[in-house]
Amino acid sequence: MDSDNPFSTSETIMNKRNVGGVSANSGESPSSGGGLPLYQGLQKEQSVFERGNAQLDYILEMGQQSFENIVEQNKILSKVQDQMSNGLRTLGVSERTITSINKRVFKDKLVFWIALILFIIGIYYVLKWLR
Incomplete structure (x- = not known):
């Protein structure tokens, strides 16, 4: 399944936080003191934010392209309406x-x-x- 969306890979799916439960990665309980050091946790959080920002940029770009297409189509439709009116005048309407x-x-x-x-x-x- 090839997609134009660069974010459709399994890497970009964000993990849900495990609140009050067993950690999915380490198999330890959260109260055992295990987990990532502060710096690594901040790096991981930063990478999540970067992926989120990249996804938002991609969505904004798609929206802007759609808006530009709609504006272009509106111009074309206005020209067609003018041509139709001129054609009706030519036909004697x-x-x-x-x-x-x-x-x-x-x-x-x-x-x-x-x-x-x-x-x-x-x-x-x-x-x-x-x-």
Whole structure:
């Protein structure tokens, strides 16, 4: 399974802390005084933070690429809409008809965005209620 995600290896899966239980690595109880020296523990924690930061950077990069793609698609759609309007004018469709079509497109977009916002708010309240 080849993935574009550089963090999908088993090395990057963070171990859960063992609170009040037997240590998974050493087989000793936590009260026996075993474990990592302070410096090694800090190094391990630092490496966990570095991996987390790398994952966050990767996610932010993907988000920025997605945003750039959406902006580019919006520009293309605006150009297509202008070309369609010009084509309708060439075919002899009245300005009144073109204006009514554009108003309908605007209303459809408005309904979509309002529905999306209400959907997100609904998800928020459902998650809040389930907790």
